[in-house]
Amino acid sequence: MILKKRRESVMGAVSVLRDELLAVLELGIRTMEGLLQKVKEKDWNYRPAENMRNLQELAIHIISISEVDLHLWQEKDQETIQNLEASYEQIESTKAMIGAMHKGFQQYKTYMVSLSDEELLTKKTKPFYLERGKIQAHWLVEEISHFFHHRGQFLNSLAMI
Template identity: 40%
Template sequence: MQEIKELKEMLLEELDLIVRTSTNLIGKISTNHLDYRPRDNMRSLHELVLHLVSVPSTDLLILQEKGEEEVRELEAEAAADHEPEQWIARMKNGLKDVRSYMEQLPDEEFLQKKTKPFYLDHGTVQAKWLIEIVTHAQHHRAQLFNYLKQQGYEVNMFDLY
């Protein structure tokens, strides 16, 4: 159905926007601020960036029912990246992989195929997984925005659109 394709494309466009704006924010970061941590119980700026750029790839592995070990390996690979260009490339590649996976799904599978993550005892349909990836990335982009604001970076709402 055309409506399902349009909905899927709207969600993928939103993820495109989140990746573009996230990578623009990452490009503003001075390396001497990477150790910034708003509170002891929160991620450092560097840890947050590594998590954010891994969201598309990691969430895709999880929805594809990969095990915890494979997800941890991907996170370890991301932690080995030390340059903003590497972080940005990782997030863009993850977006490309999510887009490719979602676009190849037939409408029926997008709406009805359930996959179960290693950490839950029930599955979730692919459409909801795509929503989860979008909201997960958006959540951490907002955290990044706030971290940068707290460090005095010149960022505003226009950096999010």
């Protein structure tokens, strides 16, 4: 009985942690929306260094992160991922970028919330480019890290203009 209560308590904590992590990612999405809206038309081609993406290329990568990563964590094949990335590359307007970013995040969030606490902690999946899988909780943390890394790059690029 005590063990059962402890397990229920731990699993409840897992849900709280998942919700907090998703809230952090959602904050990143909302603040990225604001950053996208600050870009002037003439600045989309700004490239901070020769070996870096320009603002538009970086924006396209950022807005695609949630949906592309979701498909990676769901073990979609390389061709599917490349086709998805190519569809994002067709987006041109800021409004369309923001809409696509929110849509991708909602899909990602729906998937993560659909997992039981046990699945979040034990279900392993493997993107096509890795040899070993990782648990879904790992992918959630990686998602946040990936998104905020590039959001930071975008913010720094905007500050240089």
